[in-house]
Amino acid sequence: MTDVRAPEAATTEPRLPGGPARGAQGLADWLKWGWRQLTSMRIALVLLFLLALGTVPGSMLPQEGADPAGVQQYYTSHPALAPLLNHLGLFNVFAAPWFAAIYLLLFASLVGCVVPRTFRLAGSARTLPPRAPRHLARLPHSAEYGTTLAPDRAVEVAAAVLSGHGFRLRRPDDPADAWVSAEKGYLREVGNLLFHLALLGVLVSVALGGLFGYKADRLLVQGDTFANTASALDEIHLGRLATDADLGPFTITLNRFTASYITSGAQRGQPASFDAQVTYAARPGGPSRTDSIEVNRPLSVDGTKVYLIGHGYAPVFRVTDARGQVVYDSPTPFIAGTTGNFLSDGVVKVPGAQPEQLGFTGVFVPTWVDVAGTLQSAFPAAENPAVSLIAYAGNLGMNSGAPQSVYELDTAGMHRLTAEPKLLLPGQSLKLPGGQGTITFTGYVPWVSLAITHDPGQVPALACGIAALGGLLLSFLVRRRRIFVRARAGGPTSTVQVGGLARTDASGSFEAEFASLAAELRSAHSQHEK
């Protein structure tokens, strides 16, 4: 398809990809050549492929950010391969330097392409459409018909019609010539540039969020309150440029958590809904409000969002030591294991017991059944709760050394007190041998785990995403096209030739538009003949 190129629209593709032109081998020339290569479509294509390819290992291998336990497992199952992969950064692909290099190069290429084109677009808005070619019949779309109007009159009518359709017109310099040139569709390039710049905006927003935002976790037992401060959070990940002072000073109390499950049918045991009723205050002394946090419905406090991520059961234990003192009386969060139906594991540490410290490992079952001697959970709701405990006495290892996990018991310095795990129903007690004390399972309360996130780049990223979509639609829907009309005198009738050219129309939809425009011009001419 012949394509009449205006000089301002040509995209420069280097003729010699092997290097800059002969006779100009200085560093500046090499840099210029390198820059031209980087901003060429071919390299952009290669970079896009590399981006797609580089993303693949990030989805196939466990990544440190999302699944650190999986990474550990990979090390144990592939001891020779794992360190090599780690060296290549494949366990943290999206933060790896080589991945950053790919998308930074891609964006450099993008910027290097977009900025000159923006200048060109601004320039083309000032220049007129090109002159009408001599032989309109050679254009991909053309029409020809006769009219009794004089050539210049015919051109006037045509110009009026085209102008009515929003085309920009160009008239001949020489008044003797009878043609008009019309062009339309500059918005396409605007949309194109907007799309690419918006992508850059998304990248910047993501970076901003990562730098200035934070993510934190907190496990909260029903009835408890917590304040959003570094020492009260279980885990906190600050962005590079964020500090503890950026944590919004709100407090949340978990009043009540309810989970409902499907009780019958093929999906029995599947969760139906979760609901955490909370009271919160945005700042100390500020007004407190109540709200409910559900899945898909986070709580928004002063630009920070609090999400309900998980939940579980915290059985309540009361421990009396050998001296008869109540040394422990608290709900103890147990964590659900992988066996299902919220069969949960947990640990009770009683460092205050005298004369020996006490520790218990336990299993909490919300609806217990005995399956051939093993304890199983039949349903995730606490319809028939029970707890099974093994007791230890000795040194918990808490008086010195490294901080311990609250969910693990180090029995190295302890001796086992009970030979068999003991099952306790709510209200029942286990009397420890040797007069070491008693532990009573008094009941249970639910707990929730909350994720607190603050991402200042979130809203800008969304805005840029929407802008990108808008630019995309604009660049696809609008076509840059030109219509030329020439009128030649030929005896009693003039011959009107209409030619059409769509510059960026690889999709072929200009045909219908040209056909209807040609028909409209013809009918306009025949109307003016009357």
Add this chain to the structure above:
Amino acid sequence: MPVNLALGHVSNDFLIAALVIYSLSVVAFAGDFAFGRPRRADATARVRQAREPATALAVVGAASVAADGASSQDRPVVSGVGGTQGTAAVPPAADSMPELPVPPLRAIGQAGPWIRAAMTLGALAVAAHLTAVVTRGLAVHRAPWGNMYEFVTALTCVAAIFFLFVMIRYRAWALGVFVTGAVVIALGLAETIIYTAAGQLVPALQSYWLSIHVTAMTLATGIFFVAAVLGLVYLAADRYARRISAGRAAPGNGIMRRLPTTEQLDRLTYRTIVFGFPVWTFGVIAGAIWADQAWGRYWGWDPVETWAFITWVLYAAFLHARATAGWRGRRAHYIQLLGFASLTFNILVIQVFITGLHSYAGVS
């Protein structure tokens, strides 16, 4: 609200009916290849030929007059300004206007009995398919794309409707057998391997974003499905055209000569992808918004998110390739097919086998 199992069974029955009728439609399309009479080239082509020297026109005219159903002049030309006319007539030199499109129903009528039958069956099948999807939605009281089975049935419905529209608009009857055949295969897979009974959704999916994000992804996947099939047809046609020009094949092959030109197939595929790419982009954005509501971050490189990104990049590469010298044609279509492969990989492998936050396929 409890799931209406009876209505769920009705939905499944309609889907099986759709499957059967689609298969019959495929047979009818194939029958057109085998037994249908040759169709006329459209007027636009003839208008262009009018500018060629008169001898060429005479040769062309003679060939079409002497046609016995085996000449290469029988290629139907896909064009927005299409339509059929009577026997070849040289247009008057003084007045040449481009033709306006012929109304669709008349075009179907003029395409021959096999196409008429195939289109009727296809329309019936789409109606049954749509009913199946709608009744499924009514049965579960939500948008019917909450697990993989529902997703595949919905996207094939989108693909079928979209393709019917494309076929009618561009008079591309010859492509019917390929796309409808692919729909039959996909539905067959849905019914047998990935079938899931109607049921409630886990709380994480109970959100109005289901209607927005998954709908967009369903639409986009259906559209890309059509583009992938057309891309495969393009590659076959392109190979055939190159074999003809290399002299290794005679232009008399039954199926191939019925297909549109490679240029038209290329344009059709491009327009399809141009339609689908913004929908996919919107779907990704909507998914990010939903992820932020549900999981606390709008992008976490979850495997499904990652592969949706890869798919997006590959289709973007296709669009770039069409504007790059040396990358138009076959190479661009390879890229497009790679993009669809990554999309399929995402649906069938990642969502099923790799656990992540997105594992809602419902397939055990």
Add this chain to the structure above:
Amino acid sequence: MFRTKRRAVVLVAAVITGALLVVVLVAGWATSGKRDVTDVNGNPNAVLYTAGHRPLAPDFTATTLTGSRLSFSSYRGRVVVVNFWGSWCVPCREEAAALAVAAQQYAPAGVAFLGVDVRDTTASAEAFARTFDITYPSVSDSGAQITLDFTAVVPIAGTPTTLVIDRTGHIAGAVFGQATYAELNTILGQVDGKAAAR
């Protein structure tokens, strides 16, 4: 025309980059180097606030482990050592002995010790006090409200944290993390002005 336009673009880009560089350098210089704290015994987590740069400790009223109400303002006029702790916290258990000894040794000088028990329950907290012979009172801060108020003025990042408040109610010294006897001694010596009573 194109040549000069490109030169103009390059010049503009260079100017913008230069300006950004200047901004970054100035910002970095301005925020670095706080002159208002000095480290104690070389430990960057144990600090003394120079006079005039001491943050004001927030007031609070809370319930002690024994159930009585305690108002922090009642300590005004005395030097107070506020220790944030929990029975579950291993470094708290390690520093408990140091705090107990320091409390007894500085009692004649009128220095008060007050514990703030975080994320804990009464039974476990009382058992802790019994184990380590903690005689000074502790208030319960299970909702972390007191912690939140203090975090607004000093960067409390975890547990344990020990703050030393002077007679005017300003925070004069802090140990962010486990406190050693030597650090407590140094800080109290500076704040109180009197050496520990033997």
